[in-house]
Amino acid sequence: MNFANNLKQLRQGHHMTQEALARYLNVTRPTIAGYETKNKQPDYDKLQKIAECFEVSIDYLLTGNETTVLIESDTSADSSQALLLEKTLNKYFSRLTPSAKQELVNFSKFLYLQEHNRLK
Numbered sequence: 001m002n003f004a005n006n007l008k009q010l011r012q013g014h015h016m017t018q019e020a021l022a023r024y025l026n027v028t029r030p031t032i033a034g035y036e037t038k039n040k041q042p043d044y045d046k047l048q049k050i051a052e053c054f055e056v057s058i059d060y061l062l063t064g065n066e067t068t069v070l071i072e073s074d075t076s077a078d079s080s081q082a083l084l085l086e087k088t089l090n091k092y093f094s095r096l097t098p099s100a101k102q103e104l105v106n107f108s109k110f111l112y113l114q115e116h117n118r119l120k
Helices: 003-013 016-023 029-038 044-054 057-065 079-094 098-120
Strands: none
Touching: 003 044, 003 057, 016 029, 016 044, 016 057, 029 057
16 A cells, blocks of 8 residues: 555544544645645655554555564663554554453453562
8 A cells, every 4th residue: 555545544444534634734635635646745744743643653654564563571661662552552452342342451451460470
């Protein structure tokens, strides 16, 4: 996929109009239409703001591929990496069914307790 298709798919998947995205980015609606149909590219600041809006990476916007973020076992992991992981988790969590969400909460609690007991 390319940027135009990825943007349109994300925008429609979030039930957002071109006008609403344009207001968020402080651009005109035809600018958004250009991004989606005429292979126009936003500058880096706009690209970053679009990624934040849809809680995806810039890499995903450009290529359609999600990058995997690994945090080292070192407890001094970079806070920006932790934030990216949290955003990724939230993105996938929001797409789950209610029963799958409950399973994930239960599993998260299990992992927390397992790690907490290991540290004692």
